[in-house]
Amino acid sequence: MKKIIRKNTKRVYIGNVAIGGGAEISVQSMTNVNAYNEKAIIRQIREMEKVGCHIVRIALPDLRACDKINIIKRNVKIPIVGDIHFDYRIALKAIENGIDGLRINPGNIRDKEKVKTIVKLAKERRIPIRIGVNAGSINRRKYPVVDAMALVNSAMEHINILEEQDFTDIIVSLKSTDIFTTIEAYEKFSNIRNYPLHIGITESGTRFYGTIKSAIGIGILLYKGLGDTIRVSLSTSPIEEVIIGYKILQVLGIYKNNIEVISCPTCSRAEYDVERTAEEIERVTSGIKKNLKVAVMGCIVNGPGEAKDADIGVAGSKKEALLFTKGKLIKKIHPDEIVPEILNYIKSIAD
Amino acid sequence: MKKIIRKNTKRVYIGNVAIGGGAEISVQSMTNVNAYNEKAIIRQIREMEKVGCHIVRIALPDLRACDKINIIKRNVKIPIVGDIHFDYRIALKAIENGIDGLRINPGNIRDKEKVKTIVKLAKERRIPIRIGVNAGSINRRKYPVVDAMALVNSAMEHINILEEQDFTDIIVSLKSTDIFTTIEAYEKFSNIRNYPLHIGITESGTRFYGTIKSAIGIGILLYKGLGDTIRVSLSTSPIEEVIIGYKILQVLGIYKNNIEVISCPTCSRAEYDVERTAEEIERVTSGIKKNLKVAVMGCIVNGPGEAKDADIGVAGSKKEALLFTKGKLIKKIHPDEIVPEILNYIKSIAD
16 A cells, blocks of 8 residues: 655654654544533543544633633543633633643634733743634634635734744644635645644534544645645544544554454455454454455355455355455355454454 | 546546536446346435436456346446446446446456457447456556556556547546555646546545545545545445545535535634534534525634634534524524524525
8 A cells, every 4th residue: 555655744743642753643533522521521531541542622611611621631541621712711710721732713803912812821831832724713804705815824923923923832723614725725734834733624514414524634635745634523422433433543544553354345256244354353353453365255256366465255156255465365154253353364464 | 625637538428427628527336236126226226316426337257247238327327337347348348238328447357359359349239348457456466566656557448449439438447455556646647638537545444544545545536636536435325435535525625515614623712512513503404405505603702713714603602503604693693593594594695
């Protein structure tokens, strides 16, 4: 598999997680439970940690929500970024209370002096700031047409304030619901600055449509070598967002520590239930951190040949299934044995 | 939204469906029921027609399966392509029996004289041929390393035979399970010939993972302007494949006759069930052929602003929801009224 040539960005740390400068592309998400219910927040972050979330963002709608940062921090492992809109004082309190990173939106914290106050404290405490531009909340008086340059210029307004204060622990995002605007904005921005990029398609929609939209948008950016940390924004649970984020990275060969199930679309030639078998193998192997390819092929006609590059494969025939490794027949088994046989094989391979 | 600049390809017809030369990008799929059960095949094709499938492929495993072509043709509206492997006589019989197009695999019909026989009859009957290269079934003695050039060269072997006979009603596909190999193969091929391209990622996997993989692979190709007809290959029903195909085209602004639901990922600020509401709107509007954008936003803080470009949007507040059109407040409604109000609005807009 071809490797993507990533743009070389500056390295910034959110807590202990490196972003940019060749660091592993991290997967992040955001809690969606009540901002004052620390128990629910902690529970949700722990679930996100289980599926490999590297960084979590929490909304801080007001000063009161910042009171929960401390207890949340003590109860979870991954770094926490505070999402700040409108009121710069929330940012100050969040830093005081131990937040690991800030996201501020140039569209709704526009006062230069207030931004400077945030930056001064962030610099003292070495807290990175994401300049998180969102097409929907951009200043329309200033940018009546929200195109890629409007997103970039809106980000640059804040970046200039930060740079004037010699603050460069900056991460940038330039999100729109339109994938073309988003891609063009990241491309244009990456020509003028090398800050690490947080990428995603904002408000991409439902689990079904939004997954397709995010996969295409994030996929094209990563393919172009842009993106140091990703967030899939869906109207569904943040745990799902993390899982889908990993799948996007897996398709692009960026995340490899996973079992990939390739399976044929089935045609009239299929001689056992390929769909159920592939789904089942994907399910039982989902927690296994190995870089292996499993092929689930419907028929003996094309199956073994097409499964030649898979680490293990199965092809159906009338009343039995043929088990292959690297395209070579190992044995004939009953269709019911396919899933356990493949699982055993995967487990037998050294990590 | 930016428009994709499509590569200008030759126009070829499968039945009455134009492929290439600026024609609308068509969506196709393949039946997966028993090849000898014409009733099941007809039933499945009719379901595919309902969701907008333009072209359907059926596997023709042997000569006997060709006996069903006639009755299938009489009972469905869309053109039918026969999928032929190994035996060139099946291709001949399929043409005799009224097939609208052929797909032959250079990996397993290798004999030049046999290919010439197919081409001679296809030319007489004006039946187009897809040269459908598949990485898995490529001739490994000839191409020990199955990279992009191997896919292109394997296709060119057959294309040369066809061109020698002055046959140019050719469609080409160069599929691999690896998206990088696939993309590179299509790019390289499109530099040397302008035949229309059938694109897809072969054996992309389960409905969940395969959708993400296909969206990224097909999405990148379309973004690059390559692809005249698409097929999503998943281990699930062909009806799903067609629906997902349309969603991919919709994300890229290629298919516009559809309601797009953009919805926020929800955070602690959301004040009603955004996920359920967005899913419900997507469901109830799925059959409506209008180019409209619906925004489902959790909160009043960012919602109305971010929904400014939507044709209609809703943002939640404590016990009510605010209904917007083009970012302007129309009225306050009860959350239970969101779905019917939006549906009524959509229905009220002229086609």
